[in-house]
Amino acid sequence: MMTLYDYLDSGNGYKVRLVLAHLGLPYKLVECDILKGETRTPEFLAKNPNGRIPTLQLEDGSHLSESGAIVWYLTEGTKLAPRDRKARGETLQWMFFEQYSHEPYIAVARFWRHYLPKLSPLQEMDLPERMAKGYAALGVMEQHLARRRFFVDEQFGLADIALYAYTHVAGEGGFNLDNFPHVNTWLARVANQPGHVTISHRN
Amino acid sequence: MMTLYDYLDSGNGYKVRLVLAHLGLPYKLVECDILKGETRTPEFLAKNPNGRIPTLQLEDGSHLSESGAIVWYLTEGTKLAPRDRKARGETLQWMFFEQYSHEPYIAVARFWRHYLPKLSPLQEMDLPERMAKGYAALGVMEQHLARRRFFVDEQFGLADIALYAYTHVAGEGGFNLDNFPHVNTWLARVANQPGHVTISHRN
Structure with a gap:
């Protein structure tokens, strides 16, 4: 299953959560408190060297960051993707x-x-x-x-x-x-x- | 032919010009001096309501703005596009x-x-x-x-x-x-x- 590292108040993270909801895709949510520096730990920086949520761990174990890139990836071939x-x-x-x-x-x-x-x-x-x-x-x-x-x-x-x-x-x-x-x-x-x-x- | 509204010192515009050069695509270049407000005139805002270069007029007469969107559009199906x-x-x-x-x-x-x-x-x-x-x-x-x-x-x-x-x-x-x-x-x-x-x- 995919794992989404996110912070609920983030609109950037919300884009990803909204897409996942519309597509009905299951995922594990791991909340990271950006106000407490939880995206700047060595463990998090190994997932996204730019130290930001949302970061999505894909099924193959690799990570994708930047909300725009994540939602583009998730929606390919779906009704939410642009058609031409x-x-x-x-x-x-x-x-x-x-x-x-x-x-x-x-x-x-x-x-x-x-x-x-x-x-x-x-x-x-x-x-x-x-x-x-x-x-x-x-x-x-x-x-x-x-x-x-x-x-x-x-x-x-x-x-x-x-x-x-x-x-x-x-x-x-x-x-x-x-x-x-x-x-x-x-x-x-x-x-x-x-x-x-x-x-x-x-x- | 496509028309590129651009400002030569702009790195954002340069992304588009570099892609056009790599792909060998012909285009007309119209230089707009952003320091003189030439992207905030009514004529320019009709092409891009956000008032920014680069803005590309496509063959069908419509306009596309944002360097990232323009280069994505131009490179679809070419060697410069990501393959999967x-x-x-x-x-x-x-x-x-x-x-x-x-x-x-x-x-x-x-x-x-x-x-x-x-x-x-x-x-x-x-x-x-x-x-x-x-x-x-x-x-x-x-x-x-x-x-x-x-x-x-x-x-x-x-x-x-x-x-x-x-x-x-x-x-x-x-x-x-x-x-x-x-x-x-x-x-x-x-x-x-x-x-x-x-x-x-x-x-």
Whole structure:
């Protein structure tokens, strides 16, 4: 059986757990407390030298890290995978957008404001720009969703899962989604998919 | 013919140009000066609402953005693409590692130190952490390359191209690569591949 090393509050980990739930794949969950440095031990670094969850141990004993890579691997040949070359390109476009232009602002603001007891002076100084860039990412999503039900090919898939993970908890980072009606409608649409589980759901 | 909207100093754009060169694909290059806001005009935002290069206009007139998505699209079915499901997962792992744990530190430090006339107070305060995280990413690469010729499957491919783009100009960000001998050997190996072009090469 596969083993997922993860931290339940992580949106990146949630992407993997959501895919595993949708596909009905069994796995063992090993929780690692990132706040206590449990992903920086020699034992963990042997699984992922970059010291991050989620990390998935495959059936053959090898490890795969980076949420986007793990969900791509897991969904190959399934209904969640993009169906042709163009859709694969567009799906990866939104997945890289999420990791580069969305997560570093929305997820990091959430971590700072929701999980840290106090911001450092650098974080205090950096926060306004993080918030502005997070709102910019939400604006790009809002515009795209204005005439679409899902991100790629009008079909629920990996791009939706990648973007849902931190957008649905953006409020914990202090983001107000009132001005993003299409994002809100899409969030509800994703949460209503058969097989959906919440971020704190244990398998 | 495809049209690539790009900025020659961009390592992200260079990934796409390097793939196009290796594959011998013809394209029209339209240079956009990101320092003059040329990717934030209404005309450009109609091509990529996220306002970034590289953006590729495909033969059918549609646009694809995010360097990782573009090179994945371009290489499908070619010698540069990973050859099986496991290799696709590992290749994407390194591509997401690059965009999340490497580029935001090494490319951003390079941009700040090599292209900006002066750092802002926030940038001054942030730089030491960016440098530390950049060195951490180089450490992960060094460890992986200690017993390998290329990042995935001992075969030159997308993961190498993604990581080469900003690693080979890390010196412009003030990074000293003297303590990363395997990275240096790998950089030379990538540069010696038939079909290689430099970052400033125009098609």
